[in-house]
Structure formats: structure tokens, C-alpha cells
Amino acid sequence: MDKLVVRGNSSLTGPLTVGGSKNTALPLMAATLLAEGPSTITNVPDLRDVRTFSKVIRYGGPSVTFDPDAHTLSVDATTLQTPVAPYEMVKKMRASFYMLGALLGRCGQAKVSLPGGCAWGPRPVDLHIKGMKAFGADIELDEGYVHASTPPSGLEGGTFRLDPVSVGATINLLLAAVTAQGSSKIENAATEPDVVAFGRALQDMGAQIDGLGTRTLEIQGVDALNTGTFRNTPDRIELGTFILMAATASPPGTPVQIHKGTHEHLGPVFKERLSETGVDVSYGDDTVTVTRPDELRPVSIETAPFPGFATDLQAQWTVLLGTTDGTATVTDTIYDDRFKHVPELQRLGMEIDVTGNTATVHGGPSLKGAKVMSTDLRASVSLVMAGMLANGRTDVLRVYHLDRGYEDLEQKLHHAGITIHREEYDEFAEPDLERIE
Numbered sequence: 103m104d105k106l107v108v109r110g111n112s113s114l115t116g117p118l119t120v121g122g123s124k125n126t127a128l129p130l131m132a133a134t135l136l137a138e139g140p141s142t143i144t145n146v147p148d149l150r151d152v153r154t155f156s157k158v159i160r161y162g163g164p165s166v167t168f169d170p171d172a173h174t175l176s177v178d179a180t181t182l183q184t185p186v187a188p189y190e191m192v193k194k195m196r197a198s199f200y201m202l203g204a205l206l207g208r209c210g211q212a213k214v215s216l217p218g219g220c221a222w223g224p225r226p227v228d229l230h231i232k233g234m235k236a237f238g239a240d241i242e243l244d245e246g247y248v249h250a251s252t253p254p255s256g257l258e259g260g261t262f263r264l265d266p267v268s269v270g271a272t273i274n275l276l277l278a279a280v281t282a283q284g285s286s287k288i289e290n291a292a293t294e295p296d297v298v299a300f301g302r303a304l305q306d307m308g309a310q311i312d313g314l315g316t317r318t319l320e321i322q323g324v325d326a327l328n329t330g331t332f333r334n335t336p337d338r339i340e341l342g343t344f345i346l347m348a349a350t351a352s353p354p355g356t357p358v359q360i361h362k363g364t365h366e367h368l369g370p371v372f373k374e375r376l377s378e379t380g381v382d383v384s385y386g387d388d389t390v391t392v393t394r395p396d397e398l399r400p401v402s403i404e405t406a407p408f409p410g411f412a413t414d415l416q417a418q419w420t421v422l423l424g425t426t427d428g429t430a431t432v433t434d435t436i437y438d439d440r441f442k443h444v445p446e447l448q449r450l451g452m453e454i455d456v457t458g459n460t461a462t463v464h465g466g467p468s469l470k471g472a473k474v475m476s477t478d479l480r481a482s483v484s485l486v487m488a489g490m491l492a493n494g495r496t497d498v499l500r501v502y503h504l505d506r507g508y509e510d511l512e513q514k515l516h517h518a519g520i521t522i523h524r525e526e527y528d529e530f531a532e533p534d535l536e537r538i539e
């Protein structure tokens with residue numbers, strides 16, 4: 103297993119460069135299955151999740167080729183024969199559940215494993231299933247699998263309201279609806295930039311979708327989609343993470359540049375809260391410039407669906423609050439229990455109380471490096487961020503969580519001035535008690 107070793111108190115001076123979006127690349131990969139023939143996606147990040155989803159797709163018969171240096175991924179779905187996504191793969195990555203909509207749309211049938219729980223609690227897929235039923239799919243659950251099929255002439259289409267609004271269900275229902283016989287409507291649809299970019303790619307393939315970026319999507323089914331070449335969007339959560347790293351770990355008054363992000367995808371609330379902390383941020387076409395003030399003000403946040411504050415940035419915000427001289431809260435309204443990073447941040451010296459879905463952060467205490475355990479993707483990057491601020495050495499263990507969503511993070515941070523490297527370790531090795539410090 104790998105860990106990241108971070109030396110604290112080194113300064114982030116930049117520049118940093120944002121890669122392609124994980125959460126857009128995955129649905130784009132699913133979309134390629136709707137067309138017979140080869141499609142290509144550019145700006146695809148070299149991430150564990152991309153490799154996992156490539157395996158899920160290959161299992162059904164299509165070929166997937168990925169050039170990680172060129173960040174280009176091609177799928178030829180001509181040879182799709184087995185409309186199945188097995189548990190062994192889906193359990194590794196919930197987004198594999200996008201195979202349900204893609205396989206139904208392309209093959210008229212699908213057998214897809216239910217994903218099960220996730221690191222921070224239940225994450226149901228009931229809306230995906232109810233929505234497919236509302237569009238005319240016949241669905242049964244058996245032995246942990248969803249068995250789905252359409253009538254012989256394809257899905258009829260229908261209307262379905264998402265409550266709560268769901269990124270994944272919006273994507274899955276779009277995948278199923280674009281080749282339905284009739285028209286479909288998704289009410290209370292997600293408006294996350296990842297969903298909009300994915301919907302635009304479907305339109306480029308010939309899908310008829312109205313309302314992208316609004317809460318109501320109307321889809322008129324077409325017989326088949328065309329292949330194509332699509333450019334993936336920049337990763338908005340990586341951009342937000344880098345901004346928060348610069349806001350906390352750069353020398354005050356020294357601007358840090360972050361290239362190749364799309365700042366509009368951060369949403370207005372994140373920008374407003376950030377500016378309330380006193381960080382000076384200028385948003386250019388291709389570059390965001392962050393200048394840290396001498397002191398940050400504590401500002402509370404509450405996560406919400408886009409255009410609200412992204413839940414995928416709340417763990418990083420928690421670390422930022424620790425550097426302020428006051429108290430503020432982080433409330434997650436999307437996930438009730440997404441605070442697995444808190445006990446690890448406490449090991450580094452942060453003072454945080456969690457009650458219900460709110461973490462109260464008492465800023466001020468200086469942090470001291472320690473060994474800490476990653477529990478999920480965004481939790482792990484918050485630990486790296488805290489390690490950058492701590493005195494001494496922090497070992498962030500089980501960094502495979504981080505590798506799901508941040509490409510070459512340690513290289514990027516190293517080039518930006520942070521002392522950080524990756525090491526292999528054996529988590530199950532008997533501890534050498536003589537050498538434990």
C-alpha cells in the first residue's frame with residue numbers, strides 16, 4: 103500500500119495545474135456505450151476510478167484504450183455483448199451504477215450489481231431505480247443485482263421527479279431516456295457542471311435534450327446516438343481544493359496561480375464564502391490567482407446542490423477554518439455523516455466537535471504531524487492539506503482513496519513548493535515495537 107509523507111511548514115508557492123474532471127469523465131465513458139463504434143474522450147485524468155470504470159466497460163465486451171500521458175481514452179462499443187456490471191467491480195466504485203442506464207439504453211437489458219454502502223454511510227440508488235421504472239423499464243432485484251429490461255420496442259419514456267435532487271440519478275436517467283421510443287421529463291434535475299457537460303456531449307452525439315442547467319430536463323428519444331470525440335471539462339473540485347490549499351499554505355501576500363480550471367464551475371456560494379474569509383482571489387479566463395492575507399476570518403458554510411457549496415469541498419474547508427482565529431461551522435445537508443476525516447484531523451491537533459450533520463471548528467491551535475488514516479477521497483486530501491500546515495512529519499496512510507480522484511497530487515504539490523513524497527508500506531506488517539516513536 104502507499105502513503106504520502108508530508109513535511110509541514112513548507113510554503114505553497116505554485117503554480118498548480120488542474121486536470122480533467124473525474125465526475126464528468128465517468129458519465130462520458132458511460133455515454134460512449136450508447137453508440138455503435140469508436141468514441142474518444144480527451145482530457146481524461148489518470149485516476150483509479152477511470153481505470154476501474156474502464157474494466158467495468160471491458161467486462162461487457164467493448165474495447166477501451168487509455169493513453170494516460172495524452173489523457174485520451176477511446177471506447178469502441180461495437181463489441182458490447184454482455185450487458186452486465188458485476189459486484190466485484192461495482193463495489194469498488196459507485197459510479198459503475200451508470201451502467202444501468204447505458205446498458206438499458208443500448209441493449210434493452212441490464213444486470214447491474216447494487217453498489218452497497220459507502221465509507222461514510224448509506225448512499226441509496228432508489229431514485230435511479232424508481233426513475234427507470236417510471237420510464238417504462240421492468241426491474242427486479244435479485245441476489246444483490248438489479249435486473250432491468252425494456253419492452254421489445256424500447257423504453258416508452260415518462261416523467262419522474264427527483265427528491266432529493268441527485269447527480270447520479272439525473273445522469274443515469276438521461277442515459278436511459280435519450281434512446282427511448284417516446285419523450286421523458288426529469289423534474290428537479292441536478293444542475294452540477296458535470297451533469298451539464300455530460301448532457302452537452304449527449305447532444306453532440308445526437309440526443310435531443312432541452313433544459314440542461316435547469317431543474318427540468320425534457321428528452322425526446324432518438325433511434326440511436328452517433329460516435330464522436332469529446333473534450334472533458336476541468337475538475338472543479340480539484341480547482342477548489344487547490345484554491346483552499348493556496349489560501350492556507352502560501353506565504354501571505356504572495357500570489358499563487360492555478361491554471362486550467364473553470365472557475366464558473368465552483369458556483370457563486372463557494373466564491374462568496376471564500377471572499378468573506380479575506381482571501382484575495384482573482385478569476386481570469388484560464389487562471390485563478392489566490393493571495394493569502396495575514397489572517398483568515400472564520401466563515402461558516404452549508405453544503406447544497408449546485409449552485410450551492412459543494413459537499414466535495416467541505417472537508418478541505420474544515421481545514422481552512424482550523425487556521426482562523428475563531429469558531430465557525432461546516433454543515434453538510436447532502437450527506438448526514440460525511441465527517442470521517444474529523445477524528446484524523448483531531449489527531450493532528452484540530453479542535454472540532456461534531457453534532458448531527460454539523461462540525462464546529464475552533465480555529466487557532468497549531469497542528470503537529472502524526473500518522474493519519476484516509477477513509478475516503480475528499481477526507482484524504484483534507485489530511486494532506488492539514489499535513490502541509492502541521493509542524494513536523496505527517497504520514498497519510500491508505501492513499502489509494504486519494505488516487506481515485508487526484509492525479510499525481512504529490513508531484514503537483516512538490517513542484518509548487520511542498521515537501522511531499524510517496525512511500526510504500528505494509529499495513530499488515532507486525533509493528534517493530536523497538537522502533538515505534
Ligand code: EPZ
Nearest residue numbers: 125197225226227228229230266268269270271414436479
Ligand atoms: C455525486 O455522487 C458525486 N459522484 C459525489 O462526488 C458528490 O459528493 C455527490 O454527487 C453530491 O454532489 C460522482 O459524480 C461520481 P447524489 P452521487 O445522487 O451522484 C441522495 C467525490 O468525492 N440520493 O447527487 O452518488 C443521496 O443519499 C464524490 O467525487 C437518494 O436518496 O450523489 C444524497 O443525500 C463523492 N437516492 C443526495 O441524494 C438516490 O437514489 C445526493 O446524492 C440517489 C441519491
